[in-house]
Amino acid sequence: MNCAAQVVAKAAPTGVARAHPLPLSAVRLRPSDYATAVEVNRNYLRRLSPDRLLHNFHLYAGMTPKAPIYGGWESDTIAGHSLGHYMTALVHTYRQTGDPEMRRRADYIVDELAAAQAKRGNGYVGGLGRKRPDGKIVDGEEIFPEIMKGDIRSGGFDLNGSWSPLYTVHKLFAGLLDVDAGWGNRRAIAVAEGLGGYFERVFAALTPAQVQQVLGCEYGGLNESYAELYARTGNQRWLRMAELIYDNRVLDPLTRQEDKLANFHANTQVPKLIGLARIHEVKGGDPAKATAARFFWATVVHHHSYVIGGNADREYFSAPDTIADHVTEQTCEHCNTYNMLKLTRQLWSWQPEGALFDYYERAHLNHVMSAQNPANGGFTYMTPLMTGAERGYSTVDDDAFWCCVGSGMESHAKHGESIFWEGDDGTFYVNLYIPADATWAKRRAQVTLDTRYPFEPTSTLTFAKVRAGRFPVALRIPAWAKDKAVITVNDEPVTPVLARGYAIVERQWQAHDRIAITLPLExxxxxxxxxxxxxxxxxxxxxxxxxxxxxxxxxxxxxxxxxxxxxxxxxxxxxxxxxxxxxxxxxxxxxxxxxxxxxxxxxxxxxxxxxxxxAAWVKEEAAYNAEQARLRDIAARSVDVMHLGEMQPERDHDLKSESSYPVTYRGRQGRDVRSGGYVDFAMKVKPGPLILQATYWGSETKRDFDILVDNVKIATQRLDNDKPGAFFDVSYPIPVGVTKGKPSVRVKIVPHDRNTAGPIFGVRIYTAAAAGVA
Structure with missing residues (x-):
């Protein structure tokens, strides 16, 4: 993505000042799409019920729930993650708007968590669940004594029957820490320390190899939470925990500045780097961690990102510089960008570089702002970039609460957080051109940023009040503006100092002075x-x-x-x-x-x-249109699509298997079934003739397997170097009698003895073409 000049991994040079954002409470947005988003989100937060989000926390602590549980992910074993996001969103909204109801709700939740924690008596508090073999969901805490005994069954998203439990713990940690940061709620810190102590005991029981086994399951930014807890309390035990939570497989290559991100679940990785960056900050400098964070950022932005600033196809990184091969209906998970913007802010605060905020601006405007529907406050999971794809927004009802609902309610609570910054050297930075009023306490200043950017080219910063004095004002010049930016002070052209992507004007500023930047919107x-x-x-x-x-x-x-x-x-x-x-x-x-x-x-x-x-179009038009028509025809006739090897589609289709494993090859996820095993999943059907289509890699060596629909064998497939170097599709007619009168069927894939099945890179059921239609 050519969004900014390359930023490479390097230590901050001596003499470059650190910088800090003006507090969110000091910024008030003026009318704009951003202000609308904050208000829509505030109403969304008000519609949510704290007691419904607290349901499992009460139930599993032996207390009587005060309201029924929400549906969607909140009724699955990942329950509880939404409460952590909600707490953070309440804090941001209170600081952004001053709405006292937001603070009241956050304090109420902390009090309820403290009561649930006290009832348990061991420091633990949580709403996450655990699915037992009989399908019953119970208190997820029961997995942790098993883990402490060395009974660890860890996958990418499952740990002893619980869906990414440490990810959920991190969200709760983060919410508690944010409530404390919002207005000094020390009970929130006390609950966080109790929770921190509980997991300190869990990890203390493990060998280094077992720690890595546990960390093979998504754990969010738990390392960041412990580093932050150390920063708040000064207790070294929390810093030791932060450094213990280190995934060797992912992070070691990044410290060596090696891009091995292909086929990793993207959002699982970004918080790990935010945590490393925070450890670097609170330890007073850790070059290896800083290098990893900087290299990861530059690698993702310049080699793994789409034009809107998002990343990942179907939640996974592909090989570097292969975005053109991955423009699908499942691009750009919102959580990824939410986390990338957090990392961007951290890195910029170490070393102000305009290129960092060139990326921030692009992703914030084009991805984050597209991920909320202002009509109803719903959020996207993915932001699809495939031509003609529908975004698909959540509702406040029981059908959502996926991860990106949580990060969405946070993102749209804080659009004023990155506009204005102050450097330790006294520089006043404008990083985003969003209309706002702000109080700059250091200079006893009231400032206004008046703009309709990016629809109009000029943004004007006015010092309505300021303690008169000499200091620099730095306005970001995006890399795409090149040398065409025009700067004026009190309507007179000036020649600024150009450095690190900024136009810097240093002068004796006084009340009512104005500095404006005009950017070429070509x-x-x-x-x-x-x-x-x-x-x-x-x-x-x-x-x-x-x-x-x-x-x-x-x-x-x-x-x-x-x-x-x-x-x-x-x-x-x-x-x-x-x-x-x-x-x-x-x-x-x-x-x-x-x-x-x-x-x-x-x-x-x-x-x-x-x-x-x-000339090229004349040659390509016929083939291009024919292929597009074929793909659109199949898509239009599709009844259901199964993306094998991917977390959410497999859950949605109730996948069951034995000796079956997710695989990734050439950027595509699938499943491989070993001898003696099977994979079985539900798919929707409709009346009439149907076709089942499966996708394979064309260079597989000889193997045979059966495909069954509701236990009726519809085909035996042999793979044997069918189409070397390419993926290919095979279509299997489904006998009409197998699907007659049914809303869904179960597809089962079974390898022959001493064979494997697949890998299968997706299954689709679509209607047969009408007679006489090609």
């Missing part, structure tokens, strides 16, 4: 990592999308392509104030309107386009 083309032929269109920091119509209308046409020698010449501003552009003669098969991607909440979009010269 259109430009960016290529996708992995292919110069796949491009996106941007205006300043804003990604534009072709508007393909409302989500109520399915997109079943060929993906649009851009054709011509000078693509930008085919764009005309239809309404610059809203970022709308018309096209003429450059889009195939027909002209389209381009609009800000993030505002396409309930509309379908195209963000990535194959581009062709006029």
């Amino acid at each position: 259109l430009r083309i960016e290529t996708a990592p992995g292919s110069d032929q796949l491009v996106s269109v941007l205006r300043g920091p804003m990604v534009l999308a072709a508007d393909l119509g409302p989500v109520a209308e399915k997109w079943q046409r060929a993906d649009p392509a851009l054709v011509g020698a000078d693509l930008l010449a085919g764009f005309t501003a239809a309404d610059a104030a809203t970022g709308r552009y018309a096209t003429r003669g450059i889009v195939r098969p027909a002209d389209l309107t381009f609009v800000p991607f993030y505002r396409q909440y309930e509309r379908r979009s195209a963000v990535y386009f194959k581009r062709f010269t006029d």
Whole structure:
């Protein structure tokens, strides 16, 4: 992603000042999409019931729940993670808006957690569950004595029958620490210390190898929580715990500045680096940890990120610089960007570099702002970049509470947190051009940032009040603006000092002084990592999308392509104030309107386009349109799709298996079934002739396996170097009698004796084409 100048892993040079954001409580947003998002989110938080989120915490402590539990993930074994996010969101909203109800709810939750912790009597408090073999979900605490005895059954997302339990513990830790930071609620610290002591005892019982086995299951930023607990209390035991929680397999290569991220679950990794960065801060310097954090950031941003600043396809990193091969309906999990922005803030505070906030701005505007629907406050899980894909937002009802609902309610509570910063050397930084008023205590200043950026080019900072004196003001100049930024002071042009991505003006400032920056909001083309032929269109920091119509209308046409020698010449501003552009003669098969991607909440979009010269298009058009039509036809006729080897789809389809293992190959997830095992999962069906389609890798050596639908064998498949070097699909007609009168069936894959099955890289059921239709 060409969003910023390269930032490399290096120690901060002597003399470069550290910097700190103005407190969120000192910033008030002026009217804008950001202010709307905060208000929509505040109403969402008010609609949520603290007692429903506390249900399991009460129940598992032997107390009577005060309200029924929510559904979705809150009724699964990951229950409790939402409460931690909710606590943090309440704190941010209180500080951003001053709403006293937010503080009242947060204090109430801490009191209830303290009571539940006291009732248990061992320091533990939690709402996470554990699924027993009979399917019953019980108090998840019962897994930890097992682990202490060395009985550890750890997978990427399952630990002894509980779904990412330490991830859930981290969210609770973070919420408690944030309530304390918000207004000094010391009971929150006491609960956090009790919880910290409980898990200190769990880890103390383990050998180093067993610690690594436990850390093989997603644990969020638990290392960060312990480092923060140390920072608050000064107790060395918490620092020792922070350093103990270190995943050798992932973090060692990063300290060596090696990119081995391909096929790792992306959001599992980002919090580990935030934790390393925090340990580096609280220890007073740890070069290896700082190097790992910086290298990870630069690697993800420049080699694993999409044009909107998000990363990962179906939650996993692919090989570096292969984004062009992974533009799917499952791109850009919101949690990943939420965490990447946290890491960006940390790194910038060590060494102010405009390139860091070039990325922050891009991801914040294009991804975070697209992940909330202002109509109802719902949140996306993924932000799909595949042409015509629907975003899909949560509701406040019982069908959601996935991880990105939690990070979403946090993200939209704090849009004022990164606009204004002050350096230890007295510099006043403006990093984001979001309209806001702020109090700068150090200078007894009241400042206003007035702007309609990125829709209009000028942003004006006014010192309504200020203790007169000489100090620098630094305005970020995005890398894409190059040398075209114009700076004025009190409407007079000035020549600033240009350094580290900033225009710096140092002078004797006084009340009513104004400094303004005007940035060139010109259109430009960016290529996708992995292919110069796949491009996106941007205006300043804003990604534009072709508007393909409302989500109520399915997109079943060929993906649009851009054709011509000078693509930008085919764009005309239809309404610059809203970022709308018309096209003429450059889009195939027909002209389209381009609009800000993030505002396409309930509309379908195209963000990535194959581009062709006029001559190349003549040669490619027939084949291109035929392939697109084939893919769209299959997608339109699809009844259900199963992404094997991926956490949430396997849960959604009630996957059961023996001797079956997730695999990843060439960026695609799947499942491999060993001899004597099977994999079995539910899929939806509908009346009429249906086809089951499975995807395989074409270079597999000889193996045979059966495919059954509701225990009826529909095919025996042999794989034997069928299509070397490529994935390929095989379609199997399903006998009509097998699905007649049923809403769903179970698909079972069983290897022959002394054979394996697959790997299978996805299964799809779709309707057979009508007679006479190709």
